[in-house]
Amino acid sequence: xxxxxxxxxxxxxxxxxxxxxxxxxxxxxxxxxxxxxxxxxxxxxxxxxxxxxxxxxxxxxxxxxxxxxxxxxxxxxxxxxxxxxxxxxxxxxxxxxxxxxxxxxxxxxxxxxxxxxxxxxxxxxxxxxxxxxxxxxxxxxxxxxxxxxxxxxxxxxxxxxxxxxxxxxxxxxxxxxxxxxxxxxxxxxxxxxxxxxxxxxxxxxxxxxxxxxxxxxxxxxxxxxxxxxxxxxxxxxxxxxxxxxxxxxxxxxxxxxxxxxxxxxxxxxxxxxxxxxxxxxxxxxxxxxxxxxxxxxxxxxxxxxxxxxxxxxxxx
Amino acid sequence: xxxxxxxxxxxxxxxxxxxxxxxxxxxxxxxxxxxxxxxxxxxxxxxxxxxxxxxxxxxxxxxxxxxxxxxxxxxxxxxxxxxxxxxxxxxxxxxxxxxxxxxxxxxxxxxxxxxxxxxxxxxxxxxxxxxxxxxxxxxxxxxxxxxxxxxxxxxxxxxxxxxxxxxxxxxxxxxxxxxxxxxxxxxxxxxxxxxxxxxxxxxxxxxxxxxxxxxxxxxxxxxxxxxxxxxxxxxxxxxxxxxxxxxxxxxxxxxxxxxxxxxxxxxxxxxxxxxxxxxxxxxxxxxxxxxxxxxxxxxxxxxxxxxxxxxxxxxxxxxxxxxxxxxxxxxxxxxxxxxxxxxxxxxxxxxxxxxxxxxxxxxxxxxxxxxxxxxxxxxxxxxxxxxxxxxxxxxxxxxxxxxxxxxxxxxxxxxxxxxxxxxxxxxxxxxxxxxxxxxxxxxxxxxxxxxxxxxxxxxxxxxxxxxxxxxxxxxxxxxxxxxxxxxxxxxxxxxxxxxxxxxxxxxxxxxxxxxxxxxxxxxxxxxxxxxxxxxxxxxxxxxxxxxxxxxxxxxxxxxxxxxxxxxxxxxxxxxxxxxxxxxxxxxxxxxxxxxxxxxxxxxxxxxxxx
Numbered sequence: 005x006x007x008x009x010x011x012x013x014x015x016x017x018x019x020x021x022x023x024x025x026x027x028x029x030x031x032x033x034x035x036x037x038x039x040x041x042x043x044x045x046x047x048x049x050x051x052x053x054x055x056x057x058x059x060x061x062x063x064x065x066x067x068x069x070x071x072x073x074x075x076x077x078x079x080x081x082x083x084x085x086x087x088x089x090x091x092x093x094x095x096x097x098x099x100x101x102x103x104x105x106x107x108x109x110x111x112x113x114x115x116x117x118x119x120x121x122x123x124x125x126x127x128x129x130x131x132x133x134x135x136x137x138x139x140x141x142x143x144x145x146x147x148x149x150x151x152x153x154x155x156x157x158x159x160x161x162x163x164x165x166x167x168x169x170x171x172x173x174x175x176x177x178x179x180x181x182x183x184x185x186x187x188x189x190x191x192x193x194x195x196x197x198x199x200x201x202x203x204x205x206x207x208x209x210x211x212x213x214x215x216x217x218x219x220x221x222x223x224x225x226x227x228x229x230x231x232x233x234x235x236x237x238x239x240x241x242x243x244x245x246x247x248x249x250x251x252x253x254x255x256x257x258x259x260x261x262x263x264x265x266x267x268x269x270x271x272x273x274x275x276x277x278x279x280x281x282x283x284x285x286x287x288x289x290x291x292x293x294x295x296x297x298x299x300x301x302x303x304x305x306x307x308x309x310x311x312x313x314x315x316x317x318x319x320x
Numbered sequence: 321x322x323x324x325x326x327x328x329x330x331x332x333x334x335x336x337x338x339x340x341x342x343x344x345x346x347x348x349x350x351x352x353x354x355x356x357x358x359x360x361x362x363x364x365x366x367x368x369x370x371x372x373x374x375x376x377x378x379x380x381x382x383x384x385x386x387x388x389x390x391x392x393x394x395x396x397x398x399x400x401x402x403x404x405x406x407x408x409x410x411x412x413x414x415x416x417x418x419x420x421x422x423x424x425x426x427x428x429x430x431x432x433x434x435x436x437x438x439x440x441x442x443x444x445x446x447x448x449x450x451x452x453x454x455x456x457x458x459x460x461x462x463x464x465x466x467x468x469x470x471x472x473x474x475x476x477x478x479x480x481x482x483x484x485x486x487x488x489x490x491x492x493x494x495x496x497x498x499x500x501x502x503x504x505x506x507x508x509x510x511x512x513x514x515x516x517x518x519x520x521x522x523x524x525x526x527x528x529x530x531x532x533x534x535x536x537x538x539x540x541x542x543x544x545x546x547x548x549x550x551x552x553x554x555x556x557x558x559x560x561x562x563x564x565x566x567x568x569x570x571x572x573x574x575x576x577x578x579x580x581x582x583x584x585x586x587x588x589x590x591x592x593x594x595x596x597x598x599x600x601x602x603x604x605x606x607x608x609x610x611x612x613x614x615x616x617x618x619x620x621x622x623x624x625x626x627x628x629x630x631x632x633x634x635x636x637x638x639x640x641x642x643x644x645x646x647x648x649x650x651x652x653x654x655x656x657x658x659x660x661x662x663x664x665x666x667x668x669x670x671x672x673x674x675x676x677x678x679x680x681x682x683x684x685x686x687x688x689x690x691x692x693x694x695x696x697x698x699x700x701x702x703x704x705x706x707x708x709x710x711x712x713x714x715x716x717x718x719x720x721x722x723x724x725x726x727x728x729x730x731x732x733x734x735x736x737x738x739x740x741x742x743x744x745x746x747x748x749x750x751x752x753x754x755x756x757x758x759x760x761x762x763x764x765x766x767x768x769x770x771x772x773x774x775x776x777x778x779x780x781x782x783x784x785x786x787x788x789x790x791x792x793x794x795x796x797x798x799x800x801x802x803x804x805x806x807x808x809x810x811x812x813x814x815x816x817x818x819x820x821x822x823x824x825x826x827x828x829x830x831x832x833x834x835x836x837x838x839x840x841x842x843x844x845x846x847x848x849x850x851x852x853x854x855x856x857x858x859x860x861x862x863x864x865x866x867x868x869x870x871x872x873x874x875x876x877x878x879x880x881x882x883x884x885x886x887x888x889x890x891x892x893x894x895x896x897x898x899x900x901x902x903x904x905x906x907x908x909x910x911x912x913x914x915x916x917x918x919x920x921x922x923x924x925x926x927x928x929x930x
Contacts, residue, residue: 059552227558230793259556264792266831270849271809277802278764278786278795 490666581761642673665720
């Protein structure tokens with residue numbers, strides 16, 4: 005297992021051969037099975053909920069991930085009889101409930117979904133948000149709240165959202181260790197509402213720490229097949245990890261991912277060769293929404309980066 | 321439908337041939353092999369042009385032929401499937417001249433029962449053609465000569481059939497100006513390459529079509545299934561879901577400007593500082609009247625617009641740019657009026673704006689020839705300078721009418737720069753004015769422009785998708801690696817889209833597999849996506865063969881010196897250069913062409929062309 009190294013070059017250069025081989029091992033249909041079809045907006049309404057369920061069933065996606073209120077509405081019924089799981093977020097998006105409230109919310113959601121779906125255990129998942137502020141000074145608290153949710157989940161799969169865009173690299177390593185130690189089954193980087201979404205560097209760190217026992221979920225900004233495959237390379241390049249129990253990505257645009265995979269499979273080498281401006285997939289580029297201390301941290305990292313010319317001219 | 325052996329849908333199998341010299345009308349069968357190998361639209365058009373016209377003819381002479389073409393998707397109800405093509409030899413470039421257009425003309429054209437209308441010869445007097453199903457007439461257009469596009473369209477609908485569709489030229493086409501376009505349904509243009517001048521040279525004012533024939537479909541159930549899936553993808557892709565619906569194509573203005581790739585002041589700069597004055601938000605807030613999408617389109621980018629005094633359609637993104645940033649003009653209403661001028665009088669808005677921008681630069685540098693300088697002074701009462709909105713409005717009108725300085729400017733940048741003795745200021749490739757994505761900011765666009773078979777065109781491989789708007793995904797806009805292969809992929813795929821009869825914007829949501837699947841369902845013959853792209857490659861190569869025959873060589877696959885050798889001094893693409901020579905070399909290799917850009921015998925055999 006790799007270890008935290010101060011000033012390590014972030015993972016923005018992905019070996020071409022490995023990425024090409026990974027992409028060629030997939031079809032649009034296979035890639036779809038890794039998707040948690042997601043909509044967590046405040047103004048989501050029933051037509052969208054129905055559409056998401058329809059997409060997920062059509063393309064055999066892993067789950068439909070929505071706000072907890074949907075557990076008491078039509079969502080469990082819509083997925084009944086299918087392989088697609090109901091997924092609900094807990095204490096979303098800030099993670100600022102106390103431990104007891106988090107657990108109670110979990111219990112309630114599990115109860116309601118099971119009642120309405122009526123298919124027993126194993127048909128739902130829970131994506132909980134940790135209290136990032138508390139984690140920064142009290143790692144034990146983070147472990148405690150994760151395990152409290154896991155207990156309340158009564159055996160249902162739990163993914164832990166760590167809001168990695170609000171963490172230093174050292175903290176990403178540390179929070180991944182906590183999740184590895186916990187009873188949760190997945191670590192997940194983002195709510196999709198944080199400073200930045202899924203970037204290969206953080207996905208890689210998470211996999212390095214949690215190993216092959218747990219899953220890694222990439223979320224936030226996964227809007228196309230290339231972004232999805234870069235994250236998969238970082239977190240699940242080993243074939244044994246290339247199943248929905250070990251890797252997922254959340255996306256509100258599953259059809260765009262499926263369709264763009266069709267493009268990616270046309271001349272894969274060329275698309276990979278064309279590359280991407282490295283800053284766009286670097287955690288130290290997306291600083292505008294950060295607190296000042298994280299901005300300074302990022303600027304320092306940029307100053308030593310071999311790709312800093314891009315940043316000087318802001319060529320992205 | 322003709323009794324084809326394998327193909328069971330998508331075609332009527334008939335070509336209508338009209339000779340304006342002899343005034344004869346013939347109805348011919350189209351062979352199954354021809355539609356199998358060249359599909360329809362653009363592909364079928366170039367095949368016919370290559371076989372039916374001799375080399376090196378005068379595009380404005382009697383030997384040139386003009387083809388209106390439909391594709392197998394017209395009339396199937398697939399979203400955006402109202403597009404039709406026109407193919408001829410371009411008088412502006414001397415290359416193959418091919419355009420396609422939306423509106424509803426393409427659907428009505430298909431319903432006449434002909435897949436192709438081929439127009440030959442030259443009429444002695446102004447005329448128009450009325451195709452009403454099997455009844456075909458060549459009628460006098462003396463009363464229409466000199467009328468604007470809206471006047472012509474309204475008159476023709478009144479004297480033929482209100483449910484007919486009209487494709488016509490304006491005064492620009494009548495005067496055979498090299499920038500003349502053809503407009504259908506009042507607002508939709510076969511814009512680029514001077515196709516309107518070809519109709520003008522034949523004294524053909526308009527083609528009016530009417531019919532009730534349905535497009536045969538081989539597998540209705542499967543077609544409906546694929547159409548439904550098409551719609552689900554189009555309904556969810558970021559651009560086709562709502563951005564284009566809300567703002568139309570001008571949605572891109574600020575994005576391209578932010579990249580420092582929005583050519584300003586005749587490509588001297590890459591950032592337009594007044595971009596907010598001509599933003600899509602301003603267009604929507606102040607000038608959008610209502611959406612008016614092409615018939616059967618669910619993307620819905622087209623909007624009717626109005627100002628305090630006039631009504632029309634557009635401006636589109638490219639027009640907003642060529643008459644705005646490129647001329648350093650921020651007066652939105654005047655830009656809109658200049659756009660209306662071009663559309664009503666029948667000249668290409670992109671090339672018109674570009675030619676005026678070049679004239680502004682020549683004028684500021686004191687490089688106009690004496691006659692042009694005098695004519696401009698007579699018109700404006702002052703020297704022409706960047707930022708002169710009033711001049712834009714006046715010059716666009718004169719260009720459309722072919723009056724005064726307009727008769728020179730109306731022939732485009734290459735022609736006008738040559739007249740002034742300074743070809744280096746013409747921002748064109750093979751004679752066609754460049755569009756709004758600067759190759760110094762978008763590398764693959766540079767290769768696209770330089771190798772496009774109709775000259776400097778963005779629509780032959782809309783590679784700005786991945787390079788500028790992360791569609792289908794983002795790639796490094798400055799990198800060279802991989803770009804030649806992606807451009808080839810896009811060129812081949814686009815050749816197919818243009819031949820099928822659907823809109824290029826569908827490719828923001830769909831991939832080659834999905835096009836191939838619908839084609840298979842419509843015609844009743846399964847087409848794997850590899851075969852689909854192979855047909856596109858065949859079309860691309862036969863266009864190249866045509867251009868080679870007309871005298872184009874590898875020397876023409878280039879960009880203006882300014883683009884290659886003058887990096888921007890500011891903006892987010894400053895100091896960037898494009899290594900075009902290396903890209904073109906790699907591209908020729910990929911295409912299986914010689915180092916002179918000529919398709920090898922081996923490649924032509926592989927593609928079944930020989």
